[in-house]
Amino acid sequence: MEQFISVSLNLLNGFSSSFLLFALTLVFALPLGLLISFGTMSKIAPVRVFFKFIVWILRGTPLILQIFVVFYVPGLLFGFVWPTMNTGWAWFDQTISTRFLAALVAFIINYAAYFSEIYRGGIESIPHGQYEAGQVLGMRKSQIFFSVILMQVIKRIIPPMSNEVITLVKDTSLAQTIGVVELMFNANEFLLKGLIWPIFYAGVFYLIFVGILTLLFRYLEKKLSYYKV
C-alpha cells in the first residue's frame, strides 16, 4: 500500500509535467497553426511555397528528430543555451527545465504544422458564397473572416482536431528522449528498478486524460450542433 501511494505520487508528478507540456503546446500551436495556414494559402507564390516547404519538413520528419534538433543544434551551432527559470517557485522552476523548453518548442512547431493543414482544409471547405455575401454587405476581409468564416471553420475542424489533440497527449512521452521528466519517464524509472506494474498504471493516466478530452470534444460538437451547414 505504501508503495502504491509513493508510485502514485511519483506518476502524478510526472503527469503534471506531461500535462503542462500538452497544455502549453496547444496554447501556442493553435494560433501559430492558423498563421501558418494563412501562409500556405497566400496569394503570393514565394510565401506560399516557403510555408508549404516548412510544413513538408515538419510533417515529413519524425517528431523525435525535431526534438533532438531543437535541443542540441542551437547550442552546437550558435552556442545558444536554453534559459532556466528563476521564479523561486520550486515546482515550476524544476518542471520548466531547459530540456522541457526545448521539447515544448519542438512540439509547438510540429503540431502547428499539422494544425495548419487542418485549418486549411476547414477554411477551404467554406463555400465561396459566404465570402461574397460578406463582401456585398460591405464587410472587410478581417470582418468576413472573424464574423462569418471562423465559427464555421471551427465547427468543421473539431473532429480532425480532436484526433490530433489526442495524439498529442501520448506524444508528450517522446520528451523523455532528451531527459524531460514526465509521466512515461517516471514509469520507466520504476521499470529499470524491476517494478513492472507502474507502466500499466501510467497507461491508466493517459486513458483517463484522453477520456476526459473525448468527453470535452463531444460536448463541443454538441454545443455547435445547433446549426447545420
Added chain:
Amino acid sequence: MSFLEVKNLHKSFGGTQVLKGIDFSLQKGDVVSIIGSSGSGKTTLLRCLNFLELADMGSVYVNGEEIFDAQKKYADRELRENRLHFGLVFQGFNLFPQYTALKNVRLPLDLQTRERLAVARKTAGRHKPSAQADAQSNGEAGARLSLPAKIKAWTERNKAFAAEKKRAIEENARKAERLLCDVGLGEKMNNYPCELSGGQCQRVAIARALALEPEILCFDEPTSALDPELTGEVLRVIRSLKSPDRAMIIVTHEMQFAAEISDKVIFMADGVIEEAGTPQQIFREPKSEKIKAFLRNYAENR
C-alpha cells in the same frame, strides 16, 4: 441624367469573353429585369456591378459620380465603399448558417456601427481633451495635474462611447426586426437558416440586403434555387419592394413576373444586350429573332 449608368462593360474569364460591351442606364425607382439564356452574361453583369468581379473595361456611374472605371486601380476600401450603392440577393441565399435570421440581418449593421465608433474613438483620442491643454499652459504645476485629468477625460469618453454603442446596437436590432417583419418573417426571427424553408431563407436574404439601404438592389435569379411552390412568396416580397427611392435589377427566368413588375426589360445574348425596352416591346413585339426563339423555347418548356 440617369441614376445608374453602365458604360461599355467588358469582362473575360481566361480566353472567354463573357461581357462584350454592356451599356444601359436606369432611373431611381426603376425596376429592370434582365432575361436571356444561360451563359449570356446576366449573372456576370450583376457581379461586375457589385465588384465581385472587376470588369476589364468600362465604367459605372451612380448619380453622376464615377464609382468604377476599369482603367483605374482601386484600393479595397474604395471598392468596399462604392459597393454599398448596390445590394445583391444571391441565387443560393448565402445566409450565415451559424446566426439566427435576426443576427443575419443585424450583422452588417452591427459591424458598421462598430467600425464607425472605432474610427470616432481614434479621432477623439487624437484631439487631446482641452483639460490637458489648459494644464500645459499653466506651466509645470499644471502639467503634473494633467494625469488624473487625462484619466478622467478618458473614462468619460469611454463611457460616452459605450452608451452610444449600446444605443446604436439596439437601433440596429429594431431595424432588423422591422425588415424581417416587412418580408413576413416576424415569427421566425430567432430561427437558424437550417430551420427555414428555401423561400423563407431567401426572404431573410432580401431583408439582409436591405439592411444597408442600397440605392440599387440586384437580384441574381432569386427564385431559381426554390421549389416551384415557394417562388410565389419570394416574388411577392420583391414586388412589395418597388419604391421611388430604390432601383432594382432582377436577373430572372420568371417571364410572367418580369413582364408584370418591370419598367424595362433587357434581353441579353452572348455577352451583349440584344434588345432592351418596355415589357410590352420585349414580350409582345420583339424585333430580335433571338428573343423570339428564346420566348418560344420558354413557352414550350413550361
